[in-house]
Amino acid sequence: MAQAAVVQDSHDEIADTNTGISNRKLLMWVFLASDCLFFGSFIATYLVYRNESVVGPYPNEVLDIPITSVSTFVLLMSSLAMVLALNYLQKDRLGLTRFWILAVAALGLVFLGFQVVEFMTFVSEGLTIHQNLFGTTFFILTGFHGLHVFVGVLWLLGMAFAHFKGSLTSRSSEDLEMAGLYWHFVDIVWIVIFTVIYLIGFSDGEGIETIEHAATIIGG
Amino acid sequence: MTTIAFPTLISRPTSYTGLWSWIGTVDHKRIGTLYGITAFLYFLVGGIEALVIRAQLAQAESDLVSPEVFNQLFTMHGTTMVFLVVMPMSAAFFNWMVPLLIGARDVAFPRLNAFSYWTFLAGSIFLNLSFFLGGAPNAGWFGYANLTGSTYSPGDGVTFWALGLSILGVASLAASFNFVVTILNMRAPGMGLMKMPVFVWMALVTNILLALAMPVIAVALVQLSLDRVWDTNFFNPAAGGDPVLWQHLFWLFGHPEVYILILPAMGIVSEVLPVFSRKPLFGYPAVVFAGAVIGFMGWFVWSHHMFTVGLGPATNSAFAISTMLIAVPTGVKIFNWIGTTWGGKLNLNTSMLFSLGFIGMFIIGGLSGVSHASPPTDAQQQDTYYIVAHFHYVLFGGAILGLFSGGYYWWPKMTGKRLGEGLGKLHFWLMLIGFNLTFGPMHWLGLNGMPRRIATYADGLGWEMSNAIASAGALLLAISVLIFIINVIRTISSTQEAEDDPWDARTLEWSIPSPPPAYNFARIPQVKSLDDFWYTKHPELLHDEQGVDAEVHEPVEEDTHGGGSIHLPSMSYYPFVLSIGMVIAIAGFMQINVELPGTNIQFPWLSAIGIVIGMWGLMGWSMEPVTEEGGH
Numbered sequence: 001m002a003q004a005a006v007v008q009d010s011h012d013e014i015a016d017t018n019t020g021i022s023n024r025k026l027l028m029w030v031f032l033a034s035d036c037l038f039f040g041s042f043i044a045t046y047l048v049y050r051n052e053s054v055v056g057p058y059p060n061e062v063l064d065i066p067i068t069s070v071s072t073f074v075l076l077m078s079s080l081a082m083v084l085a086l087n088y089l090q091k092d093r094l095g096l097t098r099f100w101i102l103a104v105a106a107l108g109l110v111f112l113g114f115q116v117v118e119f120m121t122f123v124s125e126g127l128t129i130h131q132n133l134f135g136t137t138f139f140i141l142t143g144f145h146g147l148h149v150f151v152g153v154l155w156l157l158g159m160a161f162a163h164f165k166g167s168l169t170s171r172s173s174e175d176l177e178m179a180g181l182y183w184h185f186v187d188i189v190w191i192v193i194f195t196v197i198y199l200i201g202f203s204d205g206e207g208i209e210t211i212e213h214a215a216t217i218i219g220g
Numbered sequence: 221m222t223t224i225a226f227p228t229l230i231s232r233p234t235s236y237t238g239l240w241s242w243i244g245t246v247d248h249k250r251i252g253t254l255y256g257i258t259a260f261l262y263f264l265v266g267g268i269e270a271l272v273i274r275a276q277l278a279q280a281e282s283d284l285v286s287p288e289v290f291n292q293l294f295t296m297h298g299t300t301m302v303f304l305v306v307m308p309m310s311a312a313f314f315n316w317m318v319p320l321l322i323g324a325r326d327v328a329f330p331r332l333n334a335f336s337y338w339t340f341l342a343g344s345i346f347l348n349l350s351f352f353l354g355g356a357p358n359a360g361w362f363g364y365a366n367l368t369g370s371t372y373s374p375g376d377g378v379t380f381w382a383l384g385l386s387i388l389g390v391a392s393l394a395a396s397f398n399f400v401v402t403i404l405n406m407r408a409p410g411m412g413l414m415k416m417p418v419f420v421w422m423a424l425v426t427n428i429l430l431a432l433a434m435p436v437i438a439v440a441l442v443q444l445s446l447d448r449v450w451d452t453n454f455f456n457p458a459a460g461g462d463p464v465l466w467q468h469l470f471w472l473f474g475h476p477e478v479y480i481l482i483l484p485a486m487g488i489v490s491e492v493l494p495v496f497s498r499k500p501l502f503g504y505p506a507v508v509f510a511g512a513v514i515g516f517m518g519w520f521v522w523s524h525h526m527f528t529v530g531l532g533p534a535t536n537s538a539f540a541i542s543t544m545l546i547a548v549p550t551g552v553k554i555f556n557w558i559g560t561t562w563g564g565k566l567n568l569n570t571s572m573l574f575s576l577g578f579i580g581m582f583i584i585g586g587l588s589g590v591s592h593a594s595p596p597t598d599a600q601q602q603d604t605y606y607i608v609a610h611f612h613y614v615l616f617g618g619a620i621l622g623l624f625s626g627g628y629y630w631w632p633k634m635t636g637k638r639l640g641e642g643l644g645k646l647h648f649w650l651m652l653i654g655f656n657l658t659f660g661p662m663h664w665l666g667l668n669g670m671p672r673r674i675a676t677y678a679d680g681l682g683w684e685m686s687n688a689i690a691s692a693g694a695l696l697l698a699i700s701v702l703i704f705i706i707n708v709i710r711t712i713s714s715t716q717e718a719e720d721d722p723w724d725a726r727t728l729e730w731s732i733p734s735p736p737p738a739y740n741f742a743r744i745p746q747v748k749s750l751d752d753f754w755y756t757k758h759p760e761l762l763h764d765e766q767g768v769d770a771e772v773h774e775p776v777e778e779d780t781h782g783g784g785s786i787h788l789p790s791m792s793y794y795p796f797v798l799s800i801g802m803v804i805a806i807a808g809f810m811q812i813n814v815e816l817p818g819t820n821i822q823f824p825w826l827s828a829i830g831i832v833i834g835m836w837g838l839m840g841w842s843m844e845p846v847t848e849e850g851g852h
Contacts, residue, residue, distance in 0.1 A: 016406075017405035017406065018404065018405050018406070018407050018411075019404055019405055021405070023328040023329070023401050023405050023406075024329075026400075026401045026404060026405055027328070027329065027397050027398075027401050030396075030397045030400050030401065030431055031397055033431060033432065034393060034396075034397070034431045034432060034434070034435050035435065037432050037433075037435040037436055038435035038436075038438060038439060041435065041436050041439035041440070041469060041472075042439055045439070045443070045454070045465065045469075048462065048465055049460070049461070049462070049465075052460040052461075052462075053459070053460055054459060054460045055459075129446070129450060129451075129452045129453075130450075130451050130452065130453070132453065132459055132460070133453050133459055133460045133461060135453075136446075136452040136453040136454055136459075136461075137454075140442075140443070140446065140452065
């Protein structure tokens with residue numbers, strides 16, 4: 001009964017719980033609620049510091065909406081693949097399950113690849129975590145999101161490993177459902193981040209407010 | 221069961237005695253004991269820090285300790301008492317009592333529970349190591365930016381503080397997930413939410429608050445750590461960073477944290493008062509509802525810590541109103557407790573005395589709290605000893621007295637022996653008098669203008685007498701704690717044995733032996749009403765007290781685990797391994813890096829080692845079954 005690389009600790013059957021939800025699924029929901037506040041605080045920080053950088057590069061000088069739209073689309077499609085994987089697992093169609101689990105992980109890796117290239121491009125254009133507030137808040141927020149995606153990819157690869165060993169079947173479909181809850185959550189967080197950073201803030205630049213603010217700080 | 225292919229390297233612990241059985245334990249009662257002992261040791265550490273502070277302030281122009289050491293002392297005193305005493309002591313009671321009160325055999329995730337404890341222990345040691353590695357944190361327990369930046373706080377103290385609290389936050393988060401799931405999912409059959417003991421309700425609210433508030437402080441601490449270690453700009457005013465953001469993030473966590481500290485004690489008091497008044501809790505639904513409302517409204521009052529920042533009249537007014545409003549559910553609880561004792565046959569033993577002391581002291585602390593809900597008044601009181609007096613009345617007079625009440629109340633259940641009543645009462649009275657002598661005078665010290673956090677003060681300001689009284693009171697407090705320790709030692713070495721139900725109490729934990737067996741309940745109880753155990757003993761009272769007619773309790777034959785054998789989760793070392801790995805990984809951020817040749821990247825080798833150890837723990841954890849085949 002070596003199961004996938006999921007921290008499993010519940011020792012009661014599903015039917016035993018008061019809520020009817022298994023212990024570990026409820027754990028996942030509580031964790032996701034907690035993670036909402038984690039990302040919420042970083043997103044709030046980003047919004048508070050929007051247009052507050054005193055030196056460039058500014059968002060309108062580095063952000064590339066078309067490229068990031070592609071990677072966003074890739075991540076959204078990975079959620080679709082996740083749904084399909086779970087669907088086929090519940091129907092015990094294991095070959096298709098395997099394909100779609102690996103597809104989710106692969107799409108996640110493609111997204112991460114886009115992020116790595118984006119980070120390297122920005123750094124070459126002079127935007128680092130030290131450079132200005134935009135750099136600090138951008139890299140740390142999207143970096144933590146990327147870390148979440150990376151953990152999800154590792155988790156899914158563990159799932160695929162368990163699948164090859166034959167221990168992932170429709171009876172243990174909740175294993176995959178847990179990974180799915182996490183994956184969809186990380187995906188939703190990206191939708192918010194994409195909206196806040198790229199769609200709303202793409203034209204933020206060295207505005208009048210910014211110059212005035214800089215004057216108050218530098219010029220005294 | 222086939223052998224696990226994964227090379228686990230270490231075999232499971234099998235012996236139930238000795239050091240390794242404690243490191244590998246997953247038993248909620250043992251983990252609760254570990255939490256309790258650790259928290260009490262830190263209570264002594266934080267107490268000694270406080271005694272040095274009081275010794276320094278006993279007279280004007282004293283130079284017992286340097287201002288630098290004084291800063292470290294008050295910072296570590298606050299941090300220790302909040303994060304290493306009241307929170308883990310509450311966790312000790314959650315661990316011990318929540319499963320027993322809801323009729324469960326363990327928590328939902330026993331290994332996660334062990335992980336929480338070891339992470340807490342490692343984080344607390346890491347934090348205190350700073351004393352020996354270049355100086356403890358010295359920027360105050362709420363570490364305001366940008367005083368905490370590298371410019372104004374060079375050295376590693378504040379980095380220790382930020383990373384140490386991050387580790388403690390992970391421990392608290394893991395524990396909170398565990399207890400929310402345990403309480404929602406693992407209640408005995410028939411125990412609906414409104415049939416849960418109030419302590420379990422308050423544990424639920426507290427752990428929901430933890431799950432939602434901890435990530436906020438985690439983000440603030442990550443930002444601070446990155447500012448200090450990687451030179452980011454979050455709180456760097458020169459780059460446009462706003463130090464007030466830190467205050468918002470800190471207090472958005474910090475105010476729910478206040479209720480995280482006090483709600484467990486409120487839950488304990490709500491259990492103790494009915495038992496020793498021989499009456500059901502007055503207005504159970506109101507007490508529960510008030511607790512939940514406090515947990516909710518606690519999110520909308522944080523800026524009252526920032527009235528003097530200059531957020532503007534509209535913001536200040538809104539937070540003043542919400543702060544005054546949150547006194548209402550707190551008042552509801554106080555009236556319910558008084559109503560519980562009203563007309564009861566009071567048994568004034570030590571536990572009851574501590575609970576009554578809690579009510580009295582908490583009222584004083586609550587009233588002084590409402591007084592600075594008003595921004596103009598607060599402007600006079602901000603950063604004075606009046607604030608110090610206020611929060612010690614709610615956190616010491618409230619939380620600590622409540623926790624002692626729970627200690628005396630549940631001691632027979634946890635150890636099978638009763639704490640001595642004579643020494644117990646002496647402990648209570650000395651502590652009550654010492655407490656009021658210490659913190660009472662701080663009210664007028666503050667109103668007379670004595671600022672907090674000053675290492676010394678000039679002669680002739682009229683503060684000498686009050687400070688001398690406060691320091692004398694602190695000595696009395698220390699003596700009372702010594703008497704408690706003597707009481708514990710005498711009780712442990714005595715041969716007496718407590719009954720299973722020494723107080724003729726109301727809740728399920730008293731229906732099983734003292735101390736409980738590893739499996740807690742030989743048969744999972746069937747719950748029919750609030751305080752089910754009481755009405756099993758006294759079915760004739762059910763109609764009068766609960767308004768329902770007694771049903772004949774039929775003996776229940778079925779055992780949910782079938783076959784009469786009880787499967788408990790097996791012991792495991794992996795939570796310990798994962799904790800150690802994670803703490804090393806986080807500690808590795810202290811810039812003990814190695815330059816990689818040919819690049820400009822610093823390699824955080826300590827973090828890498830920690831991650832490897834942590835991954836090993838995580839793999840072993842997920843590969844080993846919860847209960848070993850043929851296990852216990």
